[in-house]
Amino acid sequence: MSVAGGAQPIAAGTMTLSAHLREARTRIFRTVVAVLVGVAIGYVVSGAILDVLRAPILELAESRDASLNYDSVSGAFELKLTIAIFAGLVISSPYWLYQAFAFFVPGLTRRERRYTFAFFFSAVPLFAAGCTTGFLLFPHIVELLASFASTEDSTLLQARYYVEFVMKLVLAVGVAFVLPVFVVLLNAMGVLSGASIVRSWRIVLTGIVVFCALATPAADIASMFLLALPMVVLFAGAAGIALLHDRSVARRALATASRPPSLLDA
Secondary structure: OOOHHHOOOOOOOOOOHHHHHHHHHHHHHHHHHHHHHHHHHHHHHHHHHHHHHHHHHHHHHOOOEEEEEOOOOOHHHHHHHHHHHHHHHHHOHHHHHHHHHHHHHHHOOHHHHHHHHHHHHHHHHHHHHHHHHHHHHHHHHHHHHHOOOOOOOEEEEEHHHHHHHHHHHHHHHHHHHHHHHHHHHHHHOOOOOHHHHHHOHHHHHHHHHHHHHHHOOOOOHHHHHHHHHHHHHHHHHHHHHHHHHHHHHHHHHHHHHHOOOOOOOO
16 A cells, blocks of 8 residues: 555554654653552551561660651651652552553564563562561661660661661662572573573672671671572572573574474575
């Protein structure tokens, strides 16, 4: 079918730049609305979240003078808003992650789509598991850090600093749990071989120990071990998957090379 004015017909499955911009604007608007709804929900439950975060401080208060403190009149409101924003991003994360994937996936090849979806469906539960681990560890870490002070001293914690410390710890552990998925993804893309991943185990183990020492108090061997153990297991699993993938690729390459040429190849 001819097109008036000599314009070239648009191939099926393609989009013009203006259509991409309209789609991006629509998805960004939906994402903003979803995040705002999540923030509203987070504000409603911020009091309950703060009660959970305050629990280690209440335990300390049984043996010494310990409490959360605000350094300004608006400090309590700002803290609730910080918790609400953080909780809103977490609550709405399935929706805004879906919007991001729905925008980028149509432009990927079939192989890139397969890798992208595999990464997404493995990274999300690992990130959730890492955040849960960090959330379970933080009361013990707070108790240990506060134990360095004498019982005759007062532990007066700035509320905003304390909440941000817990959030950073939880996020850091969550990200650390996702790193092995990046290793598998780089191997699937041909950037890293399984053998090179295995050979770097000393560097990885040292990095895990350093990370755990920074994320948990160095004197707390139990917390370091509880955090390092799943990370080592995840790295070992990533190395094993990479080795199996390389072996499968080598077998396919050998089978292709040993296949007799057909009439179609002539």
